[in-house]
Amino acid sequence: MTGAAANGPMMRTLGGEAVWPPPVWLMRQAGRYLPEYRALRAQAGSFLALCLDPARAAEATVQPVRRFGMDAAILFSDILILPWALGWGLEFREGEGPVLPRFAGEADLARLEPGRVAAAVAPVLETIARVRAALAPDVALLGFAGAPFTVAAYMIEGGGARDFARARAMAQAEPGLFGRLMALLEEATGRYLSAQIAAGVDAVMVFDSWAGLLSPRLFARHAVTPMAGVAALLAQRHPGVPVIGFPRLAGSMLGGYARALPLAAIGLDTGADLEVALGLLGAGTAGQGNLDPAALLAGGRALAEETAAILAAARGRRFVFNLGHGVLPETPPAHVGELIARVRAG
Ligand code: 1CP
Numbered sequence: 001m002t003g004a005a006a007n008g009p010m011m012r013t014l015g016g017e018a019v020w021p022p023p024v025w026l027m028r029q030a031g032r033y034l035p036e037y038r039a040l041r042a043q044a045g046s047f048l049a050l051c052l053d054p055a056r057a058a059e060a061t062v063q064p065v066r067r068f069g070m071d072a073a074i075l076f077s078d079i080l081i082l083p084w085a086l087g088w089g090l091e092f093r094e095g096e097g098p099v100l101p102r103f104a105g106e107a108d109l110a111r112l113e114p115g116r117v118a119a120a121v122a123p124v125l126e127t128i129a130r131v132r133a134a135l136a137p138d139v140a141l142l143g144f145a146g147a148p149f150t151v152a153a154y155m156i157e158g159g160g161a162r163d164f165a166r167a168r169a170m171a172q173a174e175p176g177l178f179g180r181l182m183a184l185l186e187e188a189t190g191r192y193l194s195a196q197i198a199a200g201v202d203a204v205m206v207f208d209s210w211a212g213l214l215s216p217r218l219f220a221r222h223a224v225t226p227m228a229g230v231a232a233l234l235a236q237r238h239p240g241v242p243v244i245g246f247p248r249l250a251g252s253m254l255g256g257y258a259r260a261l262p263l264a265a266i267g268l269d270t271g272a273d274l275e276v277a278l279g280l281l282g283a284g285t286a287g288q289g290n291l292d293p294a295a296l297l298a299g300g301r302a303l304a305e306e307t308a309a310i311l312a313a314a315r316g317r318r319f320v321f322n323l324g325h326g327v328l329p330e331t332p333p334a335h336v337g338e339l340i341a342r343v344r345a346g
Pocket of ligand 1: 078
């Protein structure tokens with residue numbers, strides 16, 4: 001282990017306390033809305049180069065915390081680093097997002113090389129050690145990975161997509177092939193998160209950004225079951241290290257997800273009605289969310305009212321204030337400062 005483990009409001013909340021005012025951090029808190037990030041990104045040359053440069057990736061991780069004082073930092077990386085480390089191609093094109101080869105058949109399974117991952121992610125692990133050493137002990141450092149379904153969906157589509165129809169169809173038309181891809185990703189994800197914990201992250205979050213596109217039957221099979229496998233591996237290797245799940249767009253499937261999984265917290269998207277969702281989570285699991293990123297972009301009265309509504313619904317509960325999805329690149333940095341101040345005022 002490197003550096004001091006965190007002991008502030010974020011880790012206390014994940015550990016079971018109802019802390020008020022709640023800890024606050026924001027998904028995509030590092031990124032293009034910050035001029036200091038844009039400068040770093042220009043120096044690195046590309047997004048992928050930035051992710052694999054420990055000194056610069058550590059700086060990108062710390063930048064928002066230095067400016068705004070969030071209660072957690074999230075490792076600057078991407079969910080698509082894991083398929084990249086497995087030997088799958090990956091490119092981030094300007095204004096286009098990620099582009100990957102399309103996973104289409106049995107021959108592609110053989111192209112994935114789990115044995116490459118440990119060496120390929122060495123720069124990410126070094127980034128973690130640097131960040132943990134640089135952060136104050138009351139700021140939690142979160143590691144993360146994509147959930148197997150969401151990562152498989154990007155691989156099958158060859159990048160982002162509106163509704164991931166190709167991936168959802170493969171899950172049903174070619175269940176054997178899809179199941180083998182999912183099993184490989186589940187194993188690799190568990191090991192990758194375990195390595196992040198060994199390198200110094202205090203907790204991990206698993207982003208299943210597209211899980212809510214699945215029917216309830218397929219959600220159980222491809223979102224809940226793989227997450228149970230990842231959580232079991234982590235519980236065995238790192239007992240007590242909190243795991244946060246984020247089954248985005250899960251709606252009424254949240255209850256089953258929460259009941260089936262031993263998670264410290266569950267991320268809630270903007271459409272989650274907090275009264276209902278926190279009820280579905282139960283007392284054992286903290287909620288994390290769920291301000292509309294567009295309210296943060298809008299600022300002013302919209303931001304004040306939406307923030308107040310979330311604080312009112314979460315008061316007295318175990319809760320982590322966050323957005324329902326990532327910070328939008330056009331967001332004025334001053335709005336982020338205003339949000340943090342409002343949350344801190346409770
Ligand atoms: O500099 C740039 O232009 C690159 C933009 C960017 C950034 C800043 C991408 C490309 N990824 C990231 C960082 C990132 N991605 C982080 C770490 C920093 C932080 O949160 O502060 C994290 C946790 C992610 C996770 C991620 N990447 C998810 C899950 C969360 C979500 O947004 O749903 C997903 C789906 C991705 C894929 C991805 N990477 C980048 C883009 C533009 C996308 C989305 C592609 C799409 O579906 O359109």
